[in-house]
Structure formats: structure tokens, C-alpha cells
Amino acid sequence: MKKRLLILTCCVFLSVLSTRASGQESVKTQEPIEVQLQSLLVEFFKHMANCEYSDASGLFHYPLEYTSERRSEVILSVSKLLKIFTDEFGIPTNYKINETPAPYYNVTVCGGDMQYWEKYPSYMQIPIEVVFSKENDGYIVILFSNILNKWEIRAVAYGLPAQRPGAKERVVEIMTKMLISLQPKRHNPPTKEKYPIVLASHKLIK
Numbered sequence: 001m002k003k004r005l006l007i008l009t010c011c012v013f014l015s016v017l018s019t020r021a022s023g024q025e026s027v028k029t030q031e032p033i034e035v036q037l038q039s040l041l042v043e044f045f046k047h048m049a050n051c052e053y054s055d056a057s058g059l060f061h062y063p064l065e066y067t068s069e070r071r072s073e074v075i076l077s078v079s080k081l082l083k084i085f086t087d088e089f090g091i092p093t094n095y096k097i098n099e100t101p102a103p104y105y106n107v108t109v110c111g112g113d114m115q116y117w118e119k120y121p122s123y124m125q126i127p128i129e130v131v132f133s134k135e136n137d138g139y140i141v142i143l144f145s146n147i148l149n150k151w152e153i154r155a156v157a158y159g160l161p162a163q164r165p166g167a168k169e170r171v172v173e174i175m176t177k178m179l180i181s182l183q184p185k186r187h188n189p190p191t192k193e194k195y196p197i198v199l200a201s202h203k204l205i206k
Contacts, residue, residue, distance in 0.1 A: 033124070033146075033151070036151045037124060037126065037142075037144050040059060040142075040151060040153060041126060041142055043059060044056055044059055044142065044153065044156070045095075048082065048085075048086060048091075048092075049091055051083075051086065053079040053080075053082045053083045053086075054075070054076075054079050056079070056082050057075045057076075057078035057079040057082060057111075059152065060075075060078055060110065060111040060152060060153045060154075061111055061112070061145055061152035061153065061154055062075070062111040062112060063111070063112045063116045064147070064148075074111055075111075077182055078109055080181050080182070081109040081178050081182075082109065084174065084178050084181060085107075085109075085156075085158050088134065088174045088177065089132040089133075089134055089135050089138065089174075090132045090133030090134030090135060091132070091133045092128075092130035092131065092132055092133075092138070092140055093130065093131050093133070094129075094130060095129075095130055096129045096130075097126060097127065097128055097129075098129040098139070099127070101129060101139055102161055102162065102163065103161075103162040103163075104138070104139050104159040104160055104161050104162050104167070105160055105162055105167050105168050105171040106141070106157045106158060106159025106160070106171065107157065107158060107159075107171055107174055107175045107178060108141075108155050108156065108157035108158075109155065109156055109178070110143075110154055110155035110156070111154075117154070120145055120147055122146070123143050123154055124143075124144045124145075125141060125142065125143045125144065126141065126142045126144075127139065127140075127141045128140045128141065128142070132158075135160060135170070137160075137161060137164070138158065138159055138160050138161065139157075139158070139159040139160075139161075140156070140157065140159075141155075141156070141157040141159070142155075142156055143155040143156070143157075159171070
């Protein structure tokens with residue numbers, strides 16, 4: 001069965017958590033929401049540091065119409081992609097929320113495709129500047145959505161600064177490994193033309 005898991009490339013998530021809602025959350029409920037998201041964030045990074053990719057992928061939201069079999073299949077795919085994140089970027093440290101990060105190239109994983117997420121445009125996000133153990137300075141962005149009154153991870157992006165020499169090529173290399181991991185029977189690796197990578201900026205692409 002063809003994987004429908006969407007690998008979004010170079011989406012931009014540059015808003016600070018406490019000021020970016022993109023939804024209907026009120027000021028009165030903002031603080032407890034932030035606490036919930038921070039809890040999810042801590043749990044995600046704990047699982048990633050311990051190489052518990054199945055547990056980390058369990059924090060993602062998956063389309064409501066998925067059967068249990070389909071859900072398990074996609075969770076496994078997300079786990080594989082998260083492992084590639086660690087294998088290629090390394091373990092992140094020195095976490096620091098950065099409201100205005102410099103342009104960067106990134107690869108992203110989520111539990112649903114673009115068509116599904118168009119039905120749920122509301123989200124919140126945390127952009128973080130980190131130091132990767134294998135790739136040095138970089139960025140991680142966690143995107144969250146609240147569906148049926150439950151906050152879950154919508155997407156996770158790992159990126160490298162655009163000003164770094166060879167950053168685009170390195171990200172393309174990682175993206176290709178991700179795509180191949182989802183399509184093990186494919187003989188020819190996907191090309192940049194078919195799966196383009198775009199320079200991230202401070203503007204949100206919808």
C-alpha cells in the first residue's frame with residue numbers, strides 16, 4: 001500500500017508560542033494551553049533522546065478516519081522517519097526558543113497529508129534553536145493542533161541554517177533517505193525536481 005504520510009519540506013514555523021494562536025483560543029485559556037504544549041514538547045524530546053521512536057510517534061495526531069491497522073502502519077512510518085532525524089542530525093541540545101530565526105532549509109514529518117490538514121487549519125507552534133550532535137547549529141520546530149479537545153503534535157521539522165555551506169545539499173540528502181525509507185521497493189531515488197526543497201523565510205506558507 002502506498003504510503004500517504006506527508007513529508008513536508010521547508011514549511012515555515014517562526015511564531016512564538018505565547019503570541020501565535022492561529023485559532024480561537026482565548027487569553028484566559030492561553031496559559032494552561034502553553035503548559036500542555038510544553039509538556040508534550042518535553043515528552044517528545046525525552047523519547048527522542050532515548051531512541052524511543054515508537055513512543056515519540058505516538059504523540060502525533062493521525063487522521064480520525066484511519067482504521068487501527070492503518071494507524072499502526074503510519075505510526076511505524078513516522079517512527080522510521082524520526083529515527084532518520086536522529087541518525088542524520090544527531091541529538092539536539094542547548095534548546096532556545098527563537099522568535100526570528102535566520103532562513104533555513106528543513107525536512108518535516110507529520111501523521112497526515114496536506115488534504116487532511118486543510119480541514120484543521122488552526123495550530124500553535126514552538127520554534128527552537130538547537131545544537132545537533134552531528135550537524136552543529138540548527139532548528140527544530142514543533143507544530144501542535146487541537147482536535148476533539150486534545151492537543152497533539154501536528155508536525156516536527158528539523159533544519160539547518162541556509163548560510164551554512166552545503167546546507168541545502170545536506171537537507172536534500174536527508175530528505176531522499178526519508179523518502180526511500182517509505183518506499184523500499186523504489187529503485188531510483190527521488191530527485192530534487194520531483195520533491196523540491198524551498199528556502200524557509202519568516203512568512204508562513206499556507
